[in-house]
Amino acid sequence: MSDHKNQVINRVNEVSKELLTLSHKIHANPEVAWQEFESSAAVIKTLSDHGFDVVEQVSALPTAFRAEFGSGDLTVALCAEYDALPGLGHACGHNIIASSSVGAAIALASVAKDLNIRVVVLGTPAEEGGGGKIVMLERGAFDGIDVAALVHPGPVDVAFAEPFAVRH
Numbered sequence: 001m002s003d004h005k006n007q008v009i010n011r012v013n014e015v016s017k018e019l020l021t022l023s024h025k026i027h028a029n030p031e032v033a034w035q036e037f038e039s040s041a042a043v044i045k046t047l048s049d050h051g052f053d054v055v056e057q058v059s060a061l062p063t064a065f066r067a068e069f070g071s072g073d074l075t076v077a078l079c080a081e082y083d084a085l086p087g088l089g090h091a092c093g094h095n096i097i098a099s100s101s102v103g104a105a106i107a108l109a110s111v112a113k114d115l116n117i118r119v120v121v122l123g124t125p126a127e128e129g130g131g132g133k134i135v136m137l138e139r140g141a142f143d144g145i146d147v148a149a150l151v152h153p154g155p156v157d158v159a160f161a162e163p164f165a166v167r168h
Contacts, residue, residue: 004111011110012103015050019103022046026095030084033126036063039082040123043098047121050106058122059139064132065123066141069105070112077120077148078105081127093153094127100151120145 026039040063044054052067078101081094090096101121108119122141126132142148 004114007110008107011107015103015106018046019099022102023095023099026082026098027090030089031082032086033083033128033130033132034061034063036083036125039063039095039098040065040125043080043082043102043121043123046102047105050109052105052109052119052121059136059141061125061132061135063123063125064136064141065121067105067121067123069109069119070117072112072116072118074116075118075120075144075146076108077122077142077145078102078108079122079124079133079148079150081124081132081150083126083128083130083132085128092128096153097150104151122148 022042025042029038031037031039044056044065044067047067048054050069052069054065054067056065058064058066080098080101082098083094084090085092105119105121108117111117112119122133122136124132124136126135136142
């Protein structure tokens with residue numbers, strides 16, 4: 001296994017309890033679209049504590065943010081969702097999306113200099129019906145990003161899932 005891969009795996013293991021705590025904190029305090037003040041603050045604090053420079057209220061959205069680490073030629077973004085469904089809470093697992101993106105970013109930051117990458121976390125509010133990413137895209141928040149990704153929890157363990165809309 002490569003040194004970089006080992007370094008990333010080790011970093012995830014080092015922060016795993018902190019990530020679980022973050023996920024549980026967001027889950028215990030479900031906030032609906034455009035109202036994710038405590039959730040976004042918790043994500044921002046975690047990233048700041050790990051050396052990320054954070055700009056809040058990105059795209060003129062009160063709970064959106066951009067956190068950056070490094071200054072490489074390639075910019076890799078991870079999207080963090082943290083809103084909940086009205087009346088259902090985090091039934092779609094956005095608490096997991098947020099903590100997974102934070103964990104991936106912290107892990108990537110550990111090799112950012114060696115790989116000549118800038119690591120960005122975009123806090124994307126209102127994904128349950130508000131289209132936060134769409135607003136952020138239209139307002140330029142994704143400008144300069146070479147690749148953006150996120151993970152979404154689901155009921156099965158798969159590397160590729162056929163989108164629901166394609167099946168119907």
